Amino acid sequence: MKDLKTVVGFTIKEMVKRKSFIVSTIIILLIIIIGFNIPNIMKIFNGDDQSSGGSKLLIVDSTNLFEGSLEGLNNMELGYNVQTTTDNLSFDDIKEKINNDEIDEAIIVENNEGTYKLRYIVKDMTMLVSMPQNLMDAINTIYTNLQISKLGLTEEQIQSLTPNFEYSIEQTEEQKVSGNVLAMMMLSIVLFYAIYFCAYQVSSSITTEKTSKIMETLVTSTSPRTIVLGKTIGIGLVGLLQVCVFVAVALISAKLFLEPGTLESVLDMSQMTPYLAVITIIYFILGYFTYALLYALTGSTVSKPEDIQSANTPVALLAVIGFYLSYFTMMNPTSDLNTFAALFPISSPFCMPFRIMMGIASGVEVAISIAILLVTILVIAKVAIKIYSNAILNYGTKMSFKDMIRIYRDKNN
């Protein structure tokens, strides 16, 4: 136990001191902070801040079709500072105004033999395929209201013209599914990357010890089991801490840099319960142990850094299969395949938190899934430690799968 603590402590110290770890952590933190600031950055580049009242839009209504009612657009919080004119301005006049920064964009209302055409003029239409939908809807509403007001209808008649429907959605399946797919996919992806990259570190750490020839000194100082478990726990703790820091910085950034309600409009924050947080951490730990021990096994079979990639390929494939099994069955969460993915040990760490978030995982299902993962970890640990114990002193060529089976079966090893 004392040795295990020593190996864990040394592994943590080695990990956090590594330049690649420090640099990658800083880069990811910067990406998170910059990511949450993208709306603010875009505003700065567009010169579109609160003080200017939005993009300057000039509407040229030379036919006076809207009878001055378009000023009402300013009250609809569309993000535009609307000015209207009945002057007969041409495309070239508008172009000059845009170039002189008098306006950002314009709409020219033209009467084309009885049909009206609205020409939307912008400086650069690279990011646009048409006039923004909210602007079109608002103009249509203003025009409709203008025409209705001319009919001399009573207030009640006018109100009856406005739809007042309540929409809802229900399902015939008994399992109740709730939640927002974006949040779930994000959770699944974050779990996959966190588990995969942390686990991969175990393999590279073991191969580094083999290539630096320190292994022989190490195995005479403590047991192979202590080395494998100590490394796995140490790297896992650093990974967990790193993920927690990323999540904390993301939440703080969202709070500081996003306008109130923005995050809630994209993610349903009501689903982020303490229970989900605890379950996610449990699945991170179990998923990490599953893959880290597999990587410990493959890492011990090579003695040259250039062989790591090929030795790790089978584990990487398993992880990718597990992830996609979980990811694609999210589209149909009540399917049997999704239930299978939530129980199957290579996919359950990525799938079960998502099912819990959707409210379709029962307590029994969660307990069975965790039990299967624990048994899997014990089996993998037994095999990995036995093969590791014998493979670490092999400095020859990369061991084959056949060699691994032979080592495992050899009662003298």
Add this chain to the structure above:
Amino acid sequence: MGLKLENVSKKFVGKQAVDNISFEVDKPGVFGLLGTNGAGKTTTIRMLLGIIKKDTGEITWNGKPVERKSVNFGYLPEERGVYPKTKIYDQLMYFAQLKGMNKTDADREIKKWAEVLKVQEYLPMQAEKLSKGNQQKIQFMTAIIHNPELIVLDEPFSGLDPVNTEILKNVIIDLVKQGKYIIMSSHQMASIEEFCTDILILNKGKTVLKGNLKEIKETYKANRLELITDKNVDETIKEFNMNIEFSKNNEYSIKIDSEEKAHELLQKLVDNKVQISKFEIKKPTLNDIFIEKVGE
């Protein structure tokens, strides 16, 4: 008491690495484990350290079976290794703690041995910044830091310059004086002859020679004459049907069948008024014995 191996064997796929070897290190001192590359030395060492399991036989330390968990031997492997990016002090502390020392004792021993081996200035440095020889001294410290009773040194002098070799030799002499049991594996026969009282020579996993080095050498009769004269005496030597192994500037190394014949040659040279500054009849060196036993 001491280390005892009885009828120990180990087989890897298609190869008998160690075949029924037995030896005993029953008193403090240096025991020489010799053999060509692939003779089974490293496998023997790994078995006696408990890193790998033997197929058959018994290995005991002070009468108790050797198991990795129960022994705390010191080991300097032939494959030199350090954590390249880690500070020397940190890695020495790590291994000392793994070997059961507390931080205070480990700190004291690290500083003591760093002074003895003249590596104090390197303690705060990353290992990759040290020369190969200094890295080797650090690894030697790792092997002895926890004051083990039995120390296995695999090629301890390879790669060291004469100054550092001398430092290490003095440390080994001190360790023997302190009553340590040392097993030394080396291809440098001069070092083995200098330190070892008992030896074992392995060839293809089998014992080809073992015992007290002095007694072994006693069993070999003189086979070489070293001679330095004031003039060329090639013709005289040939008259005695002797084979000149080496000659340069009237210095000769001559293969002889018997000491009597060498004395006859000496008499002849004296009669011929040849001035002789060296006449030494030599027994085979350990190197000669090794080559005779394992050379094919």
